[in-house]
Amino acid sequence: MPESTSSVTRGRPLRIAAGVAVLLALAGYLVVQYVSGGGGAPRCTVRSAEGDGTTYELSPEQAVNAAKISAVGTSRGLPERAVTIALATALQESALRNIKYGDRDSLGLFQQRPSQGWGTPKQILDPGYSSEKFYEHLEKVPGYSRLPLTVAAQRVQRSGFPQAYAKHEPDAALLAAALTGRAPASLTCSAPRGAQPGKPDDVRAALIRDFGSDVLPKAQAAGAQNEPDTTGAAGTAGATGASARLGSSPAAATVTVPVPAAQAAAAGDTAGDRRGWELAHWAVAHASELRIEEVAYAGRVWATGDSGDSGQTWQSGNAQNASAEVRITTAQ
Structure with a gap:
């Protein structure tokens, strides 16, 4: 039986209302994504070290x-x-x-x-x-x-x-x-805009949880839960000239993770460098969870940001003590 004119007339406002509700919900979702993630949800990307675009x-x-x-x-x-x-x-x-x-x-x-x-x-x-x-x-x-x-x-x-x-x-x-650090500067992550402050002690605790207590100097490992971070001022002023260039706060708290000096300093020995990139990529992978805003190693810097390529590429930074340590800076 054909649908009556009155039924069609009554049904049209309901369809219009449903369509408007869907559009409003979609608009709200896009606004939330833009505010919290710089236009989309945070993502991580790993790139092939072979240069083949994979x-x-x-x-x-x-x-x-x-x-x-x-x-x-x-x-x-x-x-x-x-x-x-x-x-x-x-x-x-x-x-x-x-x-x-x-x-x-x-x-x-x-x-x-x-x-x-x-x-x-x-x-x-x-x-x-x-x-x-x-x-x-x-x-x-x-x-x-x-x-x-x-x-x-x-x-x-x-x-x-x-x-x-x-x-x-x-x-x-x-x-x-x-x-594992074999492919340097190959992992990047975006991070939500306006992230909450991070806690250096949380970074230290996560490092110890995943790599064992030997990953940090004894003083840092022992004081992770009891002492305020004392590496931030020296770390930021000392070796991360790229930090100022990329907009990090001078007072930002930085966790310094040493890379075995005997390996990193040996010419032609990539073991130390590989360990450094392993730690650096670990930190980038944890950027959203631990509120990390910058990682520096081997004269390269990854940093979160609101625009441009920041958070998507490893940029050239200060090469001083390039292979001696990984510096992990939390959001403030």
């Missing part, structure tokens, strides 16, 4: 989890290949999100199951713990670094879809190269 984009949450997985692997003395396998596995199992659900009782980054002896639910939902358990099992796989990634991951995970890990290998390899 990139991989991820959220700050994913970047933090990837950095934790990498830090646990390198702290165990494992090679970049192990980190690549771990990252590809977490990309498949959870999309690098620490989720509280999964198939049957699976949980966390690697979808480990309490009923299968991986730990308690609370333990598995700790990214550091779950990463340690993954690497612990991976190290028991004979010749894992020479195996195809799908085979190595499957020996640990016992997945019903073992070939699914393969599709994540290119992205995992990009991430591993940046987060």
